[in-house]
Amino acid sequence: EKAHRPFDRDRDGSVLGEVAAAFILEDLEHAKRRGAKIHAELASFACGFDRARDGVLMAKLMRTALQRAGAKAEEVDHVNAQGLATEVADRWEAKAIHDVFGPKVPVWAMKANIGTSGAAAGAIEVLGSVMALSRGELPPTLNCDNLAADCPIHVHTDGVRPVTKPFVLKLNFTDRGQVGVAVLKRWEG
DSSP: OOOOOTTBTTOOOOOBOOOOOOOOOOOHHHHHHTTOOOOEEEEEEEEEEOSSOSSHHHHHHHHHHHHHHTOOGGGEEEEEOOOOOSHHHHHHHHHHHHHHHTTOSEEEOTHHHHOBOGGGHHHHHHHHHHHHHHHTEEOOOSSOOSBOTTOOSEEOOSSOEEOOSSEEEEEEEOTTSEEEEEEEEEOOO
């Protein structure tokens, strides 16, 4: 009725949006040779299929991606969440985030700002994370006015905040159980 409201106690499903994003992923030495402006580094990735959809495998994949990136949970500035705004998906995701990071890491649910866009959602949300790292600013999650009791996480809703830590974790999944986790790192070259 109102809007896409991830992790809000009054959430009632996704609102569609329309977006597109494209990336150039290239070897560091090649990018340097051609004088490319580097916005961020893809530090690691992990994926799997979470049949149980209970957050256990999702949390394991986040830990795996962090380990592969050489990052500790406390070095993650924020989690860019899937934020589907459904009770089952939000509870599943919030449990996994809480299991890895506890209740303090800021969680940004970009879909609240732009809607959910199907197959383009992951790409546009990675772009959001890259821009947050590159610009050093994280926008707020909109429409999460009353955090749901079954989502024990810190959803960032309080205006633009500085991005101060070197890593961002982007979490994506489908309602069928596919899970993808990317760890992005601020480019400091």
